[in-house]
Amino acid sequence: MIDVTSDLFGDLLRLPDGLFTRQDAVRAGVRDRVIAAAVHRRLIVRVCRGVYTSPGPLSVDEQRHLVARAALRSYEDAVLVGAPAVAAHGIPLFEVPALPGDIARPIVREARTAQLRIRPLRHASVETDWGPATDLPTSLLQLTMDHGIPAGIASIDAALHTGATDTDALQAALGEIAAWPHSSRARCAIAWSDGRAESLGESVTRAILRGAGYRVDSQVRIADGDGVVVARVDMGIEGTHVLLEFDGKVKYTDGGPDALFREKKREDRIRSLGYVVIRVTWADLFHAERIVRAVRDALAAAA
Template sequence: MIDVVPSLFSELLALPDAIFTRQDALGVGLSDEVLTAALRRGLIIRICRGAYTAPGTWTREEHRQLLARAALRTYPDAVMIGATAVAAHGIPLFEVPVVPSDIARAIVREARTEHLRIRPLRHEPMATPWGPATDLATALVQMTIDHGITAGVASIDAALQRRAATTHALDAAYELVRRWPLSSRVRCALEWSDGDAESLGESVTRVILRAAGWQVASQVPIVDRHGEIIARADLGIEGTRVLIEFDGKVKYTDGGVDALFREKKREDRLRALGYVLVRVTWADLFHSERIVAAVSAALMAAA
């Protein structure tokens, strides 16, 4: 029997998204024993309980989408919520684990499996490229409760910057949960959010600086002695001449040596006007003390 399994799995893997369920397998005559044997031989892999696909490698976000689609195939009445719904709406996430994938169903109490967190369904779903999900504002609020202020601000900024959500919708979604445990995370994230941020790195840097007690502005215009705008800095400590630039690779890889030269000239011009620059890299985001120390030193230098 096992010799004919590969051809049978080819038929199953031709289903949408190359995902099939246990019920799909039973429907073509495969038993649980055959599924177990195929898993051992590496012919298929389990995405989550009751859902399978072919072996492969995925990025974190590809894995997130695969797991979400598998959850919807396993539970046809499910709706994506929280971080899973935020991703389904096309909004980037900062350091949010793939597992558990968040879905909601018509149940009374929260339930969990190895890969899924299943909550009671409280909101009407809407269509997304991944399938049915709660509206973006509701998803952002739930994600912030689940994963904290930094993750919340990063995705809220991105949603505002892309005009995918409004502050009015976010405030309304917060009002529905304002008495929930950990809802203070949402209140803080909304207060610290800024739709002018242009990247996750800028958003996370601003959270670190706000948590250290500084007031921070995004996309700070810099004027020369004639009052003309000559540059915009990613971030600035309000009331000071300290600027913070987040170094994303795209700034330089797209322009090569010329981009590096232009950036050096720009930096020299800013320093000539009395500004002190602090550069932050992606690696620094995971060592907030480095950023705080660098900005503290810059404030002393600028005083």
């Protein structure tokens, strides 16, 4: 029987990011059969080809970061692309799975492993805290092509909101990938993007409504009969009195009952001015028909 203890990998697991490669282990005198036995006993886990870490629960974001760093450790010529590149630039993602991790290398055809999608390298890279990645506009468009318009809009809005990129840079990046498969998703996401959105939930709600044919305005200011602005709401259906507020960010969580009371008074004030307010929750984002139906019913009631 092979003698395997968790202490055997202690020094290796103290390497950056808690990752070590097969080459690191061999240099430390650990043979392949010992590594295999440790994986079998779950003393360590394989992140991607030839890269290992300690076992333990990870959030999706933590797993994405770990896989990205492991891929760069495994392939010295790799560059992060798509979703992990967007995350590497510090931009949040909406419901994008951690696997497969996306990288590019100087290869001719796309290849896959159990954990990675490896694409031909077509763009220059920039340095991020995670390592080399494609520039943010290109990364955002690749994300959109890979994971769809709502996910793309959510991250594009966030990048526009923080000033990390702008529409001109996105349009320039679009020109370089215009002939790629699913580039129409990227084109649509740019057209529907709005940097005024203040949360991923707002962005996805707007994407759902735009997809249903509604024109949506963000951060709508509500004024009373004297022209005094009494509230600002997340979004409204253009040309109507139908408004939507996204509750996923829970604006009043930290304020306790007083904040909840103020929010109710605020909404009562908006309704008294003839507006219909629809509350959208995070769960609703996964049932787009609920949001569309609520808007459709509100418009019918107001007609």
